[in-house]
Amino acid sequence: MLNEMRWWWPVCLASELGTQPLGLRLLDQPLVLWRDAQGQPVAMVDRCPHRGAQLSLGRVVAGTLQCPYHGWRFEPQGRCVGIPAQPGFTPPASSGVCRHAAVEHEGLVWVALAADATVREALPDLSALPQRRLVYGPFDVATSAPRAVENFLDTSHFAFVHEGWLGAADHPEVPPYEVTHTADGRPVIERYKAWQPRASAAAAGGDWVTYRYEVLSPYSALLSKQGDAGGPQDSYTIWACPTAPDHCRLWFAQYTTDAVSSDDALRDFQVEIFSQDQPVLESQQPKRLPLSGGEAHSAADRLSAAYRRYLQACGITFGVC
Ligand code: FES
């Protein structure tokens, strides 16, 4: 778990977090999320230090989180500020609840487990991507987060899983491509060319499409694509929350220059694509991504292999085997 503390994790849509507490799981730990009096997200361990009740069953009262069992109240830093059964008593620091860092970014709420900001990796800066932005999800998927991210990076399934959409049965070949790395060791493909019968919601027909792939963090990645015939420039991210070793919650964000397609048309396209992926993803065994052998590779899997080596270099232990 130690290495996993370095990253920010997407845990919910910012719009999902309203005025009352929300119970979630991250890295197999129960979390409670709520908003302080300024509307800023607060993340805490979802367990009351008094008798272990779930704080997410409580409510937000005057900028504090109140436990549902005996009504102890906690301020956003985690300090206990009220014990209704003992009015006038000042609770000691040991009555506080453990709190994590939480921020809003790219339409999601992100949580970091490391208390020390200096050990945290930065959140990805996507400000240069097209400004029309949509977030799709959550998708709850019965596989590990690394399996889901590897699928996002995998191009040789297009002709089979997305036949007639992102791939064509008569073009299953994966042309040679080169994997490079960012200065901090994240795998990148600068240029990958694929024939796609229907590359986007706006596509009128088939086109050669140039892709760029970049792993952003252990459980997130970015792809950008542009058709040779012009058309919209699209970028997508996958944000994967590792809820349990063999379960994840996903969101896909789209950044597009498509000014014509409706939000619904863009969403329907992405939901359709992922509905093609999901049954195959959930069928993969083991559900944790094998980092130490046990699966066969071909040269077409170079990016997947680089992603696995990157996870190893990061010291990731959750959702892998
Ligand atoms: S268990 Fe939370 S106040 Fe008692």
Ligand SMILES: [Fe+2]
């Ligand atoms: Fe896919």
